Amino acid sequence: MANVAVPTHEDDILIQELGYDDHFHEHHDEDKYQSGFIGKYIFSMDHKIIAKQFLITGMFWAIIGALMSLVFRLQLGFPEEDMAWLKPILGQWITVNADGIGALDPQFYYALVTMHGTILVFFVLTAGLSGTFSNLLIPLQLGARDMASPMLNMFSYWFFFLSGMIMFFSLFLSTGPFSGGWTAYPPLSALPQASTGSGAGMTLWTLSLVFFVVSVLLGGINYITTVLNLRTKGMSLWRMPLTIWAFFVTAILGLLSFPVLVSAFLLMMCDRGLGTSFYLSEIFIGGEALDHVGGSPVLYQHLFWFLGHPEVYIIILPAMGLVSEVLAVHARKPIFGYKAMVYSILAIGFLAFIVWAHHMFMSGVNPFISNFFVVFTLIIAVPSAVKVFNWITTLYGGNVRFTSACLFGIGFVSLFISGGLTGIFLGNSAIDIQMHDTYFVVAHFHIVMGIAAFFGMFAGIYNWFPKMYGRFMNETLGKIHFWGTMIGAYAIFWPMHYLGMAGVPRRYYRFDSFDTFSHFSTMNQFITVAAIIVFAIQVLFVINFFYSIWYGKKMTTRNPWGANTLEWTTPINAGHGNWPGNIPSVHRWSYDYGKDGKEFIPQHYPMQEGETEVH
């Protein structure tokens, strides 16, 4: 055991001398859950393993979700082409006519769009992003042995897994998965007879998401408790890296908004199964009047978007946190305006709860109420702009190392600006009359919270891969991945703005049958081809990821990026408990780069005589 042996590494000596002794070694041998393969890698309670579980499960779902988008992009780009070659995979969902020309079933097209949204928003960008990095970094960067409750943490992952299994199962139903859009608005979602996907598909969809919420809440409770209770000695809130601030606020957002989604779903389940009328009123199906009277579909929208809007910040805040850290480390400069960054995270977190109706400007919400939501929506531009300004000024004049991680960080800033600017258009209820439900919206949210969040995630993966696996990912492949994705993502989504401004509506099965939109066919083909290329580049990333786990360049030093945060003080392949001996204690914030002529001064280094704290 390392704390028995005389420490030789410089960090170990420092931690041994100045660190905090929590008598960890006395318990180490009793960690019976760490013995054996199943306890160590499957039902693990080690936050580092759970982080990897979230990441790899998220990657699995990202591939499924992306493949779905390719199928519907093929339909949109080449509606006349023969799709019979997909029949071996999609079976009944490809209908082959007498001439042998195969076409995608329209019902399944909607199912694909719905599942693509659900999977990407919840499974990939919530669980895969926040789940991975909150788990990995919160204990490591705060100097904690593990989460407050490793057991709940393990459950958090397995509820996510269960939720994923149910959703996966729903893909193979003979009636197809749910197809009413990822927002699941009633009546399409509340009436089993509304469409084929609204039957068993919707039941499983709801069930899956309820389990997903359980997973998010178990995780969130743990993250908040750990941040507030288990920080190491000296780690005041104002010394926490911005990653932790972001994960912390993200967890609070999830904790306050996801239960509202469950409430909305429970009322929906009652409408579906028990004949209540929370969301249904005066509906005719097949010429027959249903019993449901007195419900309000807009009520569901309110409840849904009370989660739905914070959800987009649940997705983007962790990415922002990761990018802030990655940019500071790779620019070799302190993050510009640390406190402004923290306050803007908090401001975004607060504003997240009072803007939800901007998703409903065209749903019959009172225009005077819309004004209120317009104002708060536009105010979000302020903290967002503060953050963008600070990222750029962090890079400005820095000794920037253009690693893959850093490139993805810079790419994130670019995408966040592009996507954020179109948000200002959409946030105005008057302009939204023209823009709503068009490809302009699709372009906006894909850039600002889809691709941008992915870039944050990639920045995080390239940067912390050595921490996770003790090896590096291939940098050349990483750079190809970056440039291909960066150019490709803009190639996909930039043209969509033009489509949207021309009024092309989203969620349509094909446009060639409309004279108004048929002249966009080449643009749609271009988008589809770009999407295929970008997907191929992601395959490259997946190969790089798995190849590097086993064959990547080995880590020889603990702190390859020269970062200040505590995770780089642990041994290269740290066991459960993270530090073999004492926990490092913290003496400074995490952004002492280029201070007093030193390139970087890690957080566990004591203050020198005459040295003053930067902030």
Place this chain on the structure above:
Amino acid sequence: MNVAVNHPNSYRNKIHPKKFALWTACISISMMFAAFSSAYIVRMAQGNWLEFPLPNWFYVSTATIILSSLTLHGSYWAFKKMKTGLYRALMLMSFVLGCLFIYFQYLGYHEMTAMGAHLTANPSSSFIFVISWVHIAHLVGGLGVLIVAMLHAFMLEHKVTPARKLRFELTYTYWHFVDILWIYLLLFFILQQQS
């Protein structure tokens, strides 16, 4: 197993992390009911709202659950004072009262149905059914916790250790929470009916 918090020195805050986590969970659960409450208000404002008095059994069940909170707290007091018999008896009583609460709610549902305010009559009655079901679901979780507490009370030797004290405190915190949650819901229904 619990490398992070089992050792008393590994945290220095006044509140135990597990207690803090429980409070956080309670806030989260409260948000669910806040959502129900606001949905109720929004829907009520839209009209077509059947009015009916709350069932009398709801008041009986409220008294029951308040009593169970008191007995559980009494049991905690007896636990600390080493009065083993009282500790066990009051614990059992809390559990029985908790079960009775569910039964009285059930009688309340019958009362509502009898007056025509059945589950699907109107959103006004549907809301009361569904909200109180979800409350019962959370109360059942509390009963599960009480079963574990009773197993400890009846099977283990009566000793006041920090770990057992903490466990008891977590138990009664949650039990009081579901109790207060129901009182809030009842007051909410009463106030909405009067408005």
